[in-house]
Amino acid sequence: MPELPDVETWRRYLDATALHQEVDLVRVPAPKVLVGTTPQGLGHALKGRRIDETYRHGKYLFARLDTDGHLVLHFGMTGQLRYSRAGESDCDATACIHFSNGAQLHYIAPRKLGHIALSGSVNGFVAAHQLGPDALSIDAERFAELVQGRHGAVKSWLMNQHIMAGIGNVYSDEILFQARIHPRHQVKALDSDGLRDLHEALHEVLEAAIEAGADPDRMPESFLLPHRREGGHCPCCGADLDTTRVGGRTAWFCPRCQPLS
DNA sequence: AGGTATGTTAATTG
DNA sequence: GCAATTAACATACC
Numbered sequence: 001m002p003e004l005p006d007v008e009t010w011r012r013y014l015d016a017t018a019l020h021q022e023v024d025l026v027r028v029p030a031p032k033v034l035v036g037t038t039p040q041g042l043g044h045a046l047k048g049r050r051i052d053e054t055y056r057h058g059k060y061l062f063a064r065l066d067t068d069g070h071l072v073l074h075f076g077m078t079g080q081l082r083y084s085r086a087g088e089s090d091c092d093a094t095a096c097i098h099f100s101n102g103a104q105l106h107y108i109a110p111r112k113l114g115h116i117a118l119s120g121s122v123n124g125f126v127a128a129h130q131l132g133p134d135a136l137s138i139d140a141e142r143f144a145e146l147v148q149g150r151h152g153a154v155k156s157w158l159m160n161q162h163i164m165a166g167i168g169n170v171y172s173d174e175i176l177f178q179a180r181i182h183p184r185h186q187v188k189a190l191d192s193d194g195l196r197d198l199h200e201a202l203h204e205v206l207e208a209a210i211e212a213g214a215d216p217d218r219m220p221e222s223f224l225l226p227h228r229r230e231g232g233h234c235p236c237c238g239a240d241l242d243t244t245r246v247g248g249r250t251a252w253f254c255p256r257c258q259p260l261s
Numbered sequence: 262a263g264g265t266a267t268g269t270t271a272a273t274t275g
Numbered sequence: 276g277c278a279a280t281t282a283a284c285a286t287a288c289c
Contacts, residue, residue, distance in 0.1 A: 264288105270282100
């Protein structure tokens with residue numbers, strides 16, 4: 001799940017539950033997810049501090065610690081957050097922040113492909129990881145600039161975090177479906193109409209998905225996402241959906257609505 | 262048992 | 276040297 005809309009949904013969840021509470025201690029049963037720090041280092045950085053604000057850039061969630069510094073969370077393919085109040089215990093977390101009010105914030109990444117790090121500044125982290133601009137911050141002009149000098153399949157371009165940050169396999173399929181563009185269409189071959197449709201679809205899809213709390217059951221009727229499985233049909237024309245391999249990942253699309261031109 | 266899975270990154274190829 | 280593609284990573288599920 002964890003693409004831009006999912007991470008934004010967790011950011012809001014964190015805002016609604018875990019702000020302004022003093023950290024008592026941090027447990028990290030699976031230290032493998034830590035990048036550039038240790039369980040002790042993380043504990044030292046967080047103890048006695050409070051999260052006072054959150055940010056998101058692409059698929060990364062930043063929790064600003066009061067006075068200075070940020071906790072950085074990345075969810076990999078399966079990560080999630082869960083806040084529990086005092087008394088509700090929940091022990092199979094990958095990492096867990098215990099607050100002095102007894103509540104806990106669990107970071108659960110069953111496949112341990114996620115990452116937890118510390119960073120002084122959001123911009124510094126983004127620069128160090130060479131992330132492109134957040135997908136939702138891109139206007140039509142910038143979008144057109146990002147195509148310059150690029151080649152290959154449009155789906156891979158959308159998913160390249162160095163070009164723009166936040167779009168993964170599921171939402172790139174959704175954006176291309178709404179724009180009626182085949183996932184293997186060459187990004188160089190996009191004309192100005194195609195570029196405009198793609199940019200509009202990007203914003204519409206990501207904003208609608210956030211509005212739905214990134215829950216497939218709450219997405220608009222017209223979305224491909226809930227039909228994106230074996231035997232699924234196009235919500236627009238009813239054709240059997242098809243798959244193809246693009247950049248090592250499975251792309252779902254409607255062969256009738258998204259012809260390869 | 263083998264293939265697939267929403268993530269990134271290092272290695273490889275063009 | 277750059278950009279694009281592929282393999283590897285850890286674990287769960289069908």
